[in-house]
Amino acid sequence: MSEPVLQIRNLSVDYPTRAGVVRAVDDVSLTVYRGEVLGLVGESGCGKSTLGMAILRLLRPPGKIVAGEIVFNGRNLLELDDETMRHLRGAHISMIFQDPMTCLNPLQRISDHVIETIRTHRPEMGKQEARKRATELIDRLGIMAERLDDYPHQLSGGMRQRVMIGLALALNADLIIADEPTTSLDVIVEAQFLDLLRDLQRQFNLTIILITHNIGVVAELSDRVAVMYAGKLVELADVHSLFDDPLHPYTRGLLNSVPNISLTEDHLQIMDGSPPDLISPPPGCRFHPRCPYAKQECSRREPAMKNVGKDRLVACWLY
Amino acid sequence: MTDNLIEVRGLKKWFPVQKSFVERLVTRRQQFVHAVDGVDFEIRRGEVFGLAGESGSGKTTTGRLILRLVEPTEGSILFEGVDLAALSDEEMRRMRQRMQAIFQDPFASMNPRMKCGDAIGHSLEIFGVARGEEKRRRVLEMMERVGLTPASILYDKYPHQLSGGQRQRAIIARALMLHPDLVVADEPIANVDVSVRALLLQLMLQLKQDFNLTYLFITHDLATAKYICDRIAIMYLGLICEMGTLEQVYRNPQHPYTQALLAAVPVPDPHARRTAPLPKGEIPSPINPPPGCRFHPRCPFAEEVCSQELPHLRPVPGDEGHLVACHRMVWLKSVGRPASAGNPR
Numbered sequence: 001m002s003e004p005v006l007q008i009r010n011l012s013v014d015y016p017t018r019a020g021v022v023r024a025v026d027d028v029s030l031t032v033y034r035g036e037v038l039g040l041v042g043e044s045g046c047g048k049s050t051l052g053m054a055i056l057r058l059l060r061p062p063g064k065i066v067a068g069e070i071v072f073n074g075r076n077l078l079e080l081d082d083e084t085m086r087h088l089r090g091a092h093i094s095m096i097f098q099d100p101m102t103c104l105n106p107l108q109r110i111s112d113h114v115i116e117t118i119r120t121h122r123p124e125m126g127k128q129e130a131r132k133r134a135t136e137l138i139d140r141l142g143i144m145a146e147r148l149d150d151y152p153h154q155l156s157g158g159m160r161q162r163v164m165i166g167l168a169l170a171l172n173a174d175l176i177i178a179d180e181p182t183t184s185l186d187v188i189v190e191a192q193f194l195d196l197l198r199d200l201q202r203q204f205n206l207t208i209i210l211i212t213h214n215i216g217v218v219a220e221l222s223d224r225v226a227v228m229y230a231g232k233l234v235e236l237a238d239v240h241s242l243f244d245d246p247l248h249p250y251t252r253g254l255l256n257s258v259p260n261i262s263l264t265e266d267h268l269q270i271m272d273g274s275p276p277d278l279i280s281p282p283p284g285c286r287f288h289p290r291c292p293y294a295k296q297e298c299s300r301r302e303p304a305m306k307n308v309g310k311d312r313l314v315a316c317w318l319y
Numbered sequence: 320m321t322d323n324l325i326e327v328r329g330l331k332k333w334f335p336v337q338k339s340f341v342e343r344l345v346t347r348r349q350q351f352v353h354a355v356d357g358v359d360f361e362i363r364r365g366e367v368f369g370l371a372g373e374s375g376s377g378k379t380t381t382g383r384l385i386l387r388l389v390e391p392t393e394g395s396i397l398f399e400g401v402d403l404a405a406l407s408d409e410e411m412r413r414m415r416q417r418m419q420a421i422f423q424d425p426f427a428s429m430n431p432r433m434k435c436g437d438a439i440g441h442s443l444e445i446f447g448v449a450r451g452e453e454k455r456r457r458v459l460e461m462m463e464r465v466g467l468t469p470a471s472i473l474y475d476k477y478p479h480q481l482s483g484g485q486r487q488r489a490i491i492a493r494a495l496m497l498h499p500d501l502v503v504a505d506e507p508i509a510n511v512d513v514s515v516r517a518l519l520l521q522l523m524l525q526l527k528q529d530f531n532l533t534y535l536f537i538t539h540d541l542a543t544a545k546y547i548c549d550r551i552a553i554m555y556l557g558l559i560c561e562m563g564t565l566e567q568v569y570r571n572p573q574h575p576y577t578q579a580l581l582a583a584v585p586v587p588d589p590h591a592r593r594t595a596p597l598p599k600g601e602i603p604s605p606i607n608p609p610p611g612c613r614f615h616p617r618c619p620f621a622e623e624v625c626s627q628e629l630p631h632l633r634p635v636p637g638d639e640g641h642l643v644a645c646h647r648m649v650w651l652k653s654v655g656r657p658a659s660a661g662n663p664r
Contacts, residue, residue, distance in 0.1 A: 220585045
């Protein structure tokens with residue numbers, strides 16, 4: 001496998017609330033390698049978005065990282081001062097959100113965004129040349145060059161999301177964190193966007209963390225998949241092994257409850273119960289109250305991530 | 320004999336486009352958003368009829384028209400043969416007991432200051448069916464039916480104290496309190512997590528049996544529609560482009576748009592990554608919809624006639640009940656070639 005870009009070690013994130021402390025991410029360790037798409041899946045509240053924001057150190061207060069380290073290209077991000085971190089965010093890590101309007105300045109033209117980004121990265125480049133590069137880039141994204149001087153609100157949702165990818169490319173970012181990038185898009189636009197993202201990923205060997213609840217999107221794009229449940233990482237595997245042979249009972253339940261368009265099977269399997277309250281999570285394995293295979297041990301001791309094959313980890317007492 | 324609960328005939332809804340003062344001085348021409356531009360379909364008693372399409376296809380407006388939450392520009396809606404447009408306000412108010420709605424965002428459709436149980440039973444008071452203890456008893460019973468348990472505790476909770484799945488169950492319970500005939504469900508499960516989705520779908524099917532319901536199920540998600548719909552209509556820019564049983568439309572899609580839509584759904588199987596090409600571009604503005612077939616600018620098979628003549632829904636030969644609005648199908652059939660470009664999967 002290629003070199004690691006990002007190593008998360010024993011990361012925990014807390015949100016103090018009036019009712020108690022919510023541990024949104026609990027002791028998560030994860031490595032992202034150069035040129036891979038790592039899918040991070042789970043249901044709402046499982047901590048996947050919090051993990052994404054923690055990597056950028058953009059947690060909304062009062063949320064804060066209480067333990068662990070995040071090593072990006074050999075540097076522990078948690079030790080950097082704010083100024084260095086800000087520069088790093090601008091130049092090496094890019095983020096794509098569900099709603100691109102939140103990231104684009106409504107008062108700036110698309111060209112301003114792209115040119116500014118290009119010139120931040122290469123200050124020696126003249127305006128003319130930067131504009132030429134911006135035009136090429138926009139064209140590469142399948143947006144007509146004459147839209148370059150439009151304002152964000154004049155573009156469709158799909159085009160805005162393409163612009164966000166374009167900005168990540170202009171930065172030549174080492175890592176792109178995409179949090180639900182297609183959730184607000186219609187299905188054909190979503191498919192177009194996924195095609196584009198896959199092409200660009202291969203062409204530029206991009207490293208992407210794809211955070212989503214959409215299992216179909218993960219299956220389309222990911223090389224490896226990490227599954228989170230109630231703040232914990234429960235399974236990590238390459239995409240084919242995970243879908244062919246999910247090990248953790250939660251992963252199995254999750255995959256079985258995904259609606260599938262093919263007409264071969266007719267029933268969605270149902271997972272009983274709902275995710276626990278993170279202020280007082282159940283003891284032992286957090287999934288045990290919903291788990292059909294739960295043993296006595298499961299409610300007593302917490303399972304750690306265990307190696308069960310080539311680059312395959314699972315946190316479950318069954319293995 | 321078919322027993323139609325709802326018949327929709329030539330239904331249109333055009334919304335006027337708001338113009339600024341200056342624009343109004345410069346031009347007199349009033350523009351319209353052609354949200355729904357002439358649709359015909361019927362919903363049979365006891366079935367789940369799906370309306371599917373992308374945003375801007377007019378599916379939600381169609382649902383609102385049937386509930387008469389917006390007035391149609393043209394066309395009629397018959398409820399058991401009675402034209403809803405001809406009813407007086409009082410008659411319509413009584414008719415509303417028989418048709419209820421479930422919307423996507425349960426937060427937006429619940430009064431944040433009303434206790435869950437009171438909200439569910441509100442309609443009983445409005446229509447003078449029951450109040451006081453009797454109302455509470457009926458509400459608790461309904462809460463049990465939809466799985467809002469323990470009912471006596473949840474009765475006194477406010478909406479923000481419930482989970483997303485519980486709120487959606489409360490909305491379903493509220494819709495069923497008056498034992499309606501028709502439930503218009505507009506993206507009822509789009510906002511909940513996958514594992515809860517399956518539960519809610521199963522619940523909706525169970526309740527349909529228990530209460531003899533008919534559903535109009537509006538969704539953008541063809542994968543979800545598969546688990547609940549008996550028949551389905553695919554909408555594009557205010558028009559129905561294909562309609563039939565779920566089996567007909569999914570197994571043998573005839574319209575190039577339906578084919579693209581089905582092919583674009585991401586499949587939860589990394590071995591089946593999509594390879595089929597997609598239509599170019601995005602759904603155009605419904606203010607000036609393209610002439611002829613609405614889909615022709617994006618259609619890979621478009622010919623000259625497609626940009627000139629609007630294709631009407633026609634039966635697919637040899638496939639009873641399957642309708643499609645595409646010029647191409649007619650030509651292909653006439654020269655005896657198979658109409659399908661092959662199932663995208």
